[in-house]
Amino acid sequence: MYRIVRLWDGSLNRMHFFPLAVPFIGVFASMTYLFGFFGISIISGVMDPPFLSSPAPSPKDRSAAPAAGPAKHFSPTEEGPSDYGLDKPEVIIVGAGTAGASAAATFARQGRKVLLVERCMSEQDRIVGELLQPGGLRALERLGLDACAKEGTDSVVVDGYAIIRSAEAGGAAAAPGGRRDSVMLYYPESDPENRSELFGKGVKPAAAATAKGGEAGRRPCSREGEVPRGRSFHNCRFVQRLREAAQAEPNVRVVEGTVSALLEGDGGEVVGVRYREAAKGEGQEEEERVTREVRAPLTVVADGIWSGLRKCANTNRPQKLSTFVGVLVKHAADAAPVPHKHCGHVVLAHPSPILIYQISSTETRVLVDVAGAMPSAADGGLSAHLREKSAPQLPAMFRPAFLEAVARGDVKSMPNRAMPASSVHRPGALLLGDALNMRHPLTGGGMTVALKDVELLSELLRGVPFRDAAAVASAAARFHAGRRAHAATINILANALYHVFSTPEDPASKGTRVDLQAACFDYLSLGGCYSAGPVGLLSGLSPVPWVLTTHFFMVAFHGCREHLLPVPTPGGVLRVYRLLHVATKIIMPLLEEEGSTFLAWWPFRKAIQLVLPWEHERWEN
Numbered sequence: 001m002y003r004i005v006r007l008w009d010g011s012l013n014r015m016h017f018f019p020l021a022v023p024f025i026g027v028f029a030s031m032t033y034l035f036g037f038f039g040i041s042i043i044s045g046v047m048d049p050p051f052l053s054s055p056a057p058s059p060k061d062r063s064a065a066p067a068a069g070p071a072k073h074f075s076p077t078e079e080g081p082s083d084y085g086l087d088k089p090e091v092i093i094v095g096a097g098t099a100g101a102s103a104a105a106t107f108a109r110q111g112r113k114v115l116l117v118e119r120c121m122s123e124q125d126r127i128v129g130e131l132l133q134p135g136g137l138r139a140l141e142r143l144g145l146d147a148c149a150k151e152g153t154d155s156v157v158v159d160g161y162a163i164i165r166s167a168e169a170g171g172a173a174a175a176p177g178g179r180r181d182s183v184m185l186y187y188p189e190s191d192p193e194n195r196s197e198l199f200g201k202g203v204k205p206a207a208a209a210t211a212k213g214g215e216a217g218r219r220p221c222s223r224e225g226e227v228p229r230g231r232s233f234h235n236c237r238f239v240q241r242l243r244e245a246a247q248a249e250p251n252v253r254v255v256e257g258t259v260s261a262l263l264e265g266d267g268g269e270v271v272g273v274r275y276r277e278a279a280k281g282e283g284q285e286e287e288e289r290v291t292r293e294v295r296a297p298l299t300v301v302a303d304g305i306w307s308g309l310r311k312c313a314n315t316n317r318p319q320k321l322s323t324f325v326g327v328l329v330k331h332a333a334d335a336a337p338v339p340h341k342h343c344g345h346v347v348l349a350h351p352s353p354i355l356i357y358q359i360s361s362t363e364t365r366v367l368v369d370v371a372g373a374m375p376s377a378a379d380g381g382l383s384a385h386l387r388e389k390s391a392p393q394l395p396a397m398f399r400p401a402f403l404e405a406v407a408r409g410d411v412k413s414m415p416n417r418a419m420p421a422s423s424v425h426r427p428g429a430l431l432l433g434d435a436l437n438m439r440h441p442l443t444g445g446g447m448t449v450a451l452k453d454v455e456l457l458s459e460l461l462r463g464v465p466f467r468d469a470a471a472v473a474s475a476a477a478r479f480h481a482g483r484r485a486h487a488a489t490i491n492i493l494a495n496a497l498y499h500v501f502s503t504p505e506d507p508a509s510k511g512t513r514v515d516l517q518a519a520c521f522d523y524l525s526l527g528g529c530y531s532a533g534p535v536g537l538l539s540g541l542s543p544v545p546w547v548l549t550t551h552f553f554m555v556a557f558h559g560c561r562e563h564l565l566p567v568p569t570p571g572g573v574l575r576v577y578r579l580l581h582v583a584t585k586i587i588m589p590l591l592e593e594e595g596s597t598f599l600a601w602w603p604f605r606k607a608i609q610l611v612l613p614w615e616h617e618r619w620e621n
């Protein structure tokens, strides 16, 4: 098959190709469709194999703390917690963002003496980290820090998402045949507890349960604390509240300064940091700022997306996927001009998606994804892009407010970067947050991963003497193994959805991508487990990679159905092959990168590669 495909690229033309390839592709497509149909039957309840209904550990069990205290094989150390003080910290944390500030508060509550070094302690107005998924909020609740998201930030409750087709006639996502133009994806009524529920089976969306039939767009009645909910806010307000929570801990000392280097011991281990204190006042000259060195048995690097220190324990490098241009729309209190209140909106715009979500009672954020080169803000190119290319694709009711914000100049941009985590362990140092791992922000999963990581790491290190390098290394290894499920699910979902929701300019691949996008939209519109399963993944409440992989391939099979029914034709079979090929090219590199599910195991990878060739070319948009 691979050779045939190579020949197709090369010397053979269509006339020669068809007689050779159609029997192969026909058999292959029919088999894959049968498998797809079999899968759909299982999920829709026609067949109910035991693996879907067998009990699985509940989220509580899964998040249960490992046994507190050092494991037996840890070598005892002379030192105890009392040997540390605020001037001689047990752990230094670099960066007081979502990851660093929550880690500082958590370690301090476990009795550790923490030094938190942050470059700038005043509020930094950024367009990142403005929507926290329910899974992240649950982690925050377990850390005892949920008030930071819920109180004093003018935050907005998020009940789910609306996926909206582009309003522009003839836009990439516009579908013929009068199909519905939006699909509502409400978060579940309760946290999934067994394998069936993790898959989305038998899960009621909160809206359907509370609003009897769940009229689209209607906000479910508030059952705060019971129903999983998300929160959106100004990131700086949330982070500032986390910093206050950390500062309120007697075991935390906060220093405003920029870490320029990690200090190394004789064996190459990290033994502390060198930092430059922040200017004390307006008049202080650069050279007057004091440089200090401070040592501790453990340094946690949480210096964010631009991390200059991550290379100490991360062999991967970030890749830029696209840029988000953030526009801040202002409106009267609780009068956001959006189609679905209390929901995030994903507009399937061409060439890549646009996000809309309210971030305070009087403000709504729009994030326009710009794939490829950014138009210049200086010569007005960016404003023109927003006015002429983005605005026509937005819902009509939202357009005037958007154009007004663009005219006002409330526009900021930020690169979207992705980087898989590296499990390399550098003695004396650990990475957290964006310094460790990044994914496309389309699904708003970054803070959820960071907070779940803080929760897991702090539990694994509970009672471990940080001087005991072997004990810390063992906890770090368990941390990397333990985080794989939630991190891989959120990372793969974000990066895969970004590619499904983007349409390349190249006409050869555009048609198939539009097919896959339409298949995804239709699949989510089916309701039941077909929407509840993906919502569980999006919300961070179902951190299960096999659920993600299965739903992803089900979407592709769902798309195949259109081309094979009622009778498979050679043209239909070819489109099926192309659809499965594009789906494979999107998902397989991500599974391989995250080492996730049995499909990432090399015999399966190689077998799939033989039929549907793919390489690491996923950043092609």
Ligand SMILES: Cc1cc2nc3c(=O)[nH]c(=O)nc-3n(C[C@H](O)[C@H](O)[C@H](O)COP(=O)(O)OP(=O)(O)OC[C@H]3O[C@@H](n4cnc5c(N)ncnc54)[C@H](O)[C@@H]3O)c2cc1C
Binding pocket: 094, 095, 096, 097, 098, 099, 100, 117, 118, 119, 120, 127, 128, 129, 130, 131, 132, 133, 257, 258, 259, 260, 302, 303, 304, 305, 307, 308, 324, 414, 415, 416, 417, 432, 433, 434, 435, 441, 443, 444, 445, 446, 447, 448, 450
């Ligand atoms: C455009 C965009 C939108 C996003 N939207 C969302 C979203 O809606 N939901 C979501 O969950 N995630 C989102 N993310 C991802 C999310 O922002 C990050 O995953 C999250 O903020 C990571 O937290 P962090 O603590 O690692 O980094 P940060 O929150 O960036 O914190 C890093 C801190 O380190 C400090 N620092 C840096 N260098 C030094 C140094 N040398 N010395 C001392 N201090 C230093 C910085 O000042 C900063 O305070 C988005 C990302 C992008 C790019």
